[in-house]
Amino acid sequence: MTDPTPPPAPRLAELPAPVIAEARATVYLGDAVELLPLLPEASIDALVTDPPYGLSFNGHSWDDASGFRESLPQLDTSAMTAPEVFEAWCTAWAAGALHALKPGAYVAAFGGARTWHRMVRGIENAGFEIRDQIAWLHTTGMPKSMDLAHAIDKHHGAHRTDRIVQTTDRDGVLGATRTVVSKGTPVTDDAQRWDGWGTALRPAFEPIIIARKPLAGTVVSNVLQHGVGAINIDGGRSADNRWPTNVVFDQEQADALDMLTGTWQGESLSRKFPIFRFDHKPGREERPRAFGVSHSTVKPLALMRWLITLVTPPRGLVLEPFSGSGTTLQAAVEAHYGVVGVEKDPSFIPLIRSRLEA
Numbered sequence: 001m002t003d004p005t006p007p008p009a010p011r012l013a014e015l016p017a018p019v020i021a022e023a024r025a026t027v028y029l030g031d032a033v034e035l036l037p038l039l040p041e042a043s044i045d046a047l048v049t050d051p052p053y054g055l056s057f058n059g060h061s062w063d064d065a066s067g068f069r070e071s072l073p074q075l076d077t078s079a080m081t082a083p084e085v086f087e088a089w090c091t092a093w094a095a096g097a098l099h100a101l102k103p104g105a106y107v108a109a110f111g112g113a114r115t116w117h118r119m120v121r122g123i124e125n126a127g128f129e130i131r132d133q134i135a136w137l138h139t140t141g142m143p144k145s146m147d148l149a150h151a152i153d154k155h156h157g158a159h160r161t162d163r164i165v166q167t168t169d170r171d172g173v174l175g176a177t178r179t180v181v182s183k184g185t186p187v188t189d190d191a192q193r194w195d196g197w198g199t200a201l202r203p204a205f206e207p208i209i210i211a212r213k214p215l216a217g218t219v220v221s222n223v224l225q226h227g228v229g230a231i232n233i234d235g236g237r238s239a240d241n242r243w244p245t246n247v248v249f250d251q252e253q254a255d256a257l258d259m260l261t262g263t264w265q266g267e268s269l270s271r272k273f274p275i276f277r278f279d280h281k282p283g284r285e286e287r288p289r290a291f292g293v294s295h296s297t298v299k300p301l302a303l304m305r306w307l308i309t310l311v312t313p314p315r316g317l318v319l320e321p322f323s324g325s326g327t328t329l330q331a332a333v334e335a336h337y338g339v340v341g342v343e344k345d346p347s348f349i350p351l352i353r354s355r356l357e358a
């Protein structure tokens with residue numbers, strides 16, 4: 001019998017033609033693991049990226065081991081666990097980024113709370129120096145938790161007559177949604193005992209890893225020779241001129257802090273700290289839609305703009321290997337940086353185009 005697995009496509013020897021080539025933005029359609037090593041060596045000033053977190057988000061293959069394995073045809077991943085495959089994949093894209101970045105160039109990469117340790121190892125394995133971690137605190141994450149008592153009732157074949165679930169077939173960014181309006185009354189003894197138990201906390205924080213390609217010499221000699229190697233402290237100051245911090249609040253988180261702590265010397269406590277007040281999650285106007293497609297993991301533009309400003313020299317060139325709908329690209333272009341983007345899924349290219357044309 002013949003092996004049904006198709007052989008991996010031959011790897012590219014040079015960069016393909018970009019699908020978008022504008023004055024300040026170039027976008028390639030393809031796999032970042034394959035394309036980054038083909039970028040000119042030491043040509044990029046900073047990497048600002050929102051890569052897959054390896055959480056199988058909404059069942060997307062780009063966020064699970066099957067997608068990562070596809071990027072690594074030369075590596076035998078058959079004996080690896082899913083987290084190990086994710087780490088190997090992070091090492092692979094980070095190695096490509098190391099090649100393309102200038103010595104001393106910074107990396108700002110989002111991670112998921114459950115998997116970022118693998119990404120950090122991948123970035124470090126590739127040869128970067130881990131410099132810091134920014135905690136992005138936000139308020140709109142939804143817990144993906146099992147209702148244990150309900151699962152136990154189902155396990156015992158007991159049906160709750162007073163449970164109300166509303167299903168929308170509205171075409172939202174995340175597709176159809178199910179809302180439990182009333183969880184109903186536990187039926188079995190076991191369910192009554194475990195009522196109120198679940199399996200997950202509500203996500204309210206995402207880490208952003210800050211790393212740096214090793215310097216060539218000292219910070220001073222590197223900055224003078226390559227134009228990168230330091231953080232733009234003044235460019236990253238908040239409205240009241242405070243030093244940028246490694247904690248970033250959204251408006252609701254800052255308000256929650258103020259509510260808990262009250263005021264001190266007539267001022268809200270959040271103002272005493274260098275807290276950045278970002279739009280927590282992008283609004284409708286920040287979620288482009290083209291040909292019926294939208295992206296489910298869009299980041300806020302203001303946050304991306306701040307990160308880019310922090311780690312990129314003015315008018316420098318930013319790399320975003322996992323463009324999605326193009327938030328990083330739009331933020332870079334609007335703030336007068338150049339940007340090189342890569343995206344594997346062709347259905348997202350019109351979204352990127354619409355952002356860059358806006």
Ligand SMILES: C[S@@+](CC[C@H](N)C(=O)[O-])C[C@H]1O[C@@H](n2cnc3c(N)ncnc32)[C@H](O)[C@@H]1O
Binds near residue numbers: 033295297298326328
């Ligand atoms: C977390 S999303 C980025 C979302 C983006 N920040 C936004 O605001 O729209 C990650 C993106 O990486 C893309 N991707 C996944 N694996 C890839 C790979 N190997 N090469 C290039 N892009 C990839 C996915 O298709 C997805 O659009």
